[in-house]
Amino acid sequence: MAIQRRVLQILGSTARLAALLAASACSDTTVPPYTTDPTGTGGSADPTGTGGTGLTGGVGGSRGCVFGCGTGGSAGTGGMSGTGGSVGTGGMSGTGGSAGTGGVSGMGGSAGTGGEPGTGGSAGTGGVSGMGGSAGTGGVSGMGGSAGTGGVSGTGGAGTGLRDVFDPGEVYVAGTVLPAACESYVVMHWSDPDGAVAGTDCTFANNRGRIRPDGRLLLSSSTELREFHCDGCTQWFPPLSIPDGWLANDTLIDTPPCSGSFLDYRGFAVGVAGEVIHQCVSTWYDADGNELPLTPGPIEVLGLGYDHKALTGNRLVYSIVDIVDGTSTPVTGLPSGQILTSRVSGPDSFWVTYADPPVSYTVELWSISYDGVATRLGEFPPAPAGVTGTTGIGALRNSRLDANGRLFTIGFDNGDDLVLRRTIAGDVEVVYTEATNPSVRLHSAVLWTGP
Numbered sequence: 001m002a003i004q005r006r007v008l009q010i011l012g013s014t015a016r017l018a019a020l021l022a023a024s025a026c027s028d029t030t031v032p033p034y035t036t037d038p039t040g041t042g043g044s045a046d047p048t049g050t051g052g053t054g055l056t057g058g059v060g061g062s063r064g065c066v067f068g069c070g071t072g073g074s075a076g077t078g079g080m081s082g083t084g085g086s087v088g089t090g091g092m093s094g095t096g097g098s099a100g101t102g103g104v105s106g107m108g109g110s111a112g113t114g115g116e117p118g119t120g121g122s123a124g125t126g127g128v129s130g131m132g133g134s135a136g137t138g139g140v141s142g143m144g145g146s147a148g149t150g151g152v153s154g155t156g157g158a159g160t161g162l163r164d165v166f167d168p169g170e171v172y173v174a175g176t177v178l179p180a181a182c183e184s185y186v187v188m189h190w191s192d193p194d195g196a197v198a199g200t201d202c203t204f205a206n207n208r209g210r211i212r213p214d215g216r217l218l219l220s221s222s223t224e225l226r227e228f229h230c231d232g233c234t235q236w237f238p239p240l241s242i243p244d245g246w247l248a249n250d251t252l253i254d255t256p257p258c259s260g261s262f263l264d265y266r267g268f269a270v271g272v273a274g275e276v277i278h279q280c281v282s283t284w285y286d287a288d289g290n291e292l293p294l295t296p297g298p299i300e301v302l303g304l305g306y307d308h309k310a311l312t313g314n315r316l317v318y319s320i321v322d323i324v325d326g327t328s329t330p331v332t333g334l335p336s337g338q339i340l341t342s343r344v345s346g347p348d349s350f351w352v353t354y355a356d357p358p359v360s361y362t363v364e365l366w367s368i369s370y371d372g373v374a375t376r377l378g379e380f381p382p383a384p385a386g387v388t389g390t391t392g393i394g395a396l397r398n399s400r401l402d403a404n405g406r407l408f409t410i411g412f413d414n415g416d417d418l419v420l421r422r423t424i425a426g427d428v429e430v431v432y433t434e435a436t437n438p439s440v441r442l443h444s445a446v447l448w449t450g451p
Helices: 001-024 393-397
Strands: 172-176 186-187 198-200 217-220 225-227 251-253 265-270 276-281 283-287 300-304 307-313 318-322 328-330 338-346 348-358 360-369 374-379 407-413 416-422 428-433 439-447
Touching: 225 393, 251 328, 265 300, 265 338, 276 300, 300 338, 300 348, 338 393, 393 407, 407 439
Parallel strands: none
Antiparallel strands: 172 186, 172 439, 186 198, 217 225, 225 251, 265 276, 276 283, 300 307, 307 318, 318 328, 338 348, 348 360, 360 374, 407 416, 416 428
């Protein structure tokens, strides 16, 4: 009878804990494409005695969220171990959800009764990132013989937040919360102006920005390269002014042997493997300052793909170059015109948008394979009636392709800035416009995406 009362007390405490956590959890404000969906599973009890089999443990925390405050689910309760014989081991607790608010770890399994003392279940692990998960609770000591050992407490997750880790397959906009001020630029997804993150200034808000495969945004001024980190991450939201000292937490990336002067630093490129190369005067270097076998001169690295293959050009002649051994293959099959923007489309090819202004402003989508063969895939439809500013050479070169081959271009309609999305299937849509009075405006905006 005493043992039964103890079991009821444990189960009652667990129920009250779950209810309390459910009441205090914040709402899930996750906005695509900033999502993760890991789940933790509680372990089953595994008694080794001759008694009955323990009950199966509960399920761990539901997914957290990356953007805003997600809700971690309460973990399940470890199973009760069997009675009699050697004491079983308590079930392992569930693991908290990743990002957002970490899931609270599960309760360790209760030890068995009789025989040698049981060992309490190990504690759960707190949620990774976002708001740290609560520590797990150790298992209850065994009954009978010498007292069992309680489980080790879990560790809460690191409370970093991930509002400044972006999806390299998506297109983002550098907008502003105060159009007249240089130090007012923020990063937003075109579908969510209210979810913008601060901040940077007009010297970094240019069309050189690229997102690494790990989701980190690299921004370049005329003299240096930095890794963007948000300012006031969980407290700042537009239209507030961006916090002071915004540059201090943006990591400076070395670009040897550039001197850090506008006289020699020329820019950078990001590859699909995460490698970053940079140009000093007319020569390209890797991150350690080793010279790369790319033709010196006014050459542009338009894309850096798999197997060290780079798409290069000078708006007249284009080549596929192996940046390790220097093997160069000229691109063939392109008509008169120039490449406007590009991205890696697969393990052996690049996508490029192509046009021949001022002869023609019709934008086409082409594929260029690593053996240099160019193939026309189709053309993008013109902008809707009333939308202007999408055909200038500057606007075309500032356009960006997402991972699905959709083309994003900044334009205007009756004085309102907008973002236009088009596909070669004929779809055309204004996906952002200042006509709706959003909290972030474009004002000389640029578009950023991954390699």
